[in-house]
Amino acid sequence: MSTPAGLESLEQLHRLIWSAIFAACIAVGAVLHYQQFPIPLTLQSFFVMLAGFSLGAAPALTSVGFYLFSGALGLAVFTMAPAGSACLSGPTGGYLVGLLPLALMCGLAARHHHGPEWTLGLFYGLLGLIAMHSIGAWQFARMEGYSYLGLIRQLLLPYLFPELCKLVAALCVSQAMHQLGFFCVATSREPEDWHQSFVFIHKKGQSK
DSSP states (O other), X not given: OOOOHHHHHXXXXXXXXXXXXXXXXXXXXXXXXXXXXXXXXXXXXXXXHHHHHHHXXXXXXXXXXXXXHHHHTTOSOOSSSOSSGGGGGSTTHHHHHTHHHHHHXXXXXXXXXXXXXXXXXXXXXXXXXXXXXXXXXXXXXXXXTOOHHHIIIIIIGGGHHHHHHHHHHHHHHHHXXXXXXXXXXXXXXXXXXXXXXXHHHHHHHHHO
């Protein structure tokens, strides 16, 4: 038996609201950065991974889409790239594009109404981080004239440990938020429960 239409619409609205919230969090994560390396360390990837682990692939991609679209419209939501449609073609534009596969990979580890499994979360999270940094480092190195050795030493290795820490933190926070019921619609039930409740009410009405 399918989920009632009203509940399905409510869950879709719930996911859309959380997608917008995580889009705002990604923008805030861009402001919170540490300018020590060629590419500043930010909390963008943390919130993208958290969105993927918590909501799933499609809502997480929606969050990143909201974020990128806001920057393309001219809002100052990027760390180094200028706001506007030219942001994706700049030196750091590859890291922005790389947020999409990161959201997708982390979303594949999500489970409905449950936190992500550690094994799947670490595996898909690592794949997503590799994709994001590969795209970002390639574009930055190509436009700034880095050699392959310089790319590895300055654009990949310094970010390895911080990104792993953010991955573990995103898994922990997502599991905690799921346990606290952040991502569950208050009125949601399994389809069988809806059917059983309907039968019970129907029989109770007939007995009167």
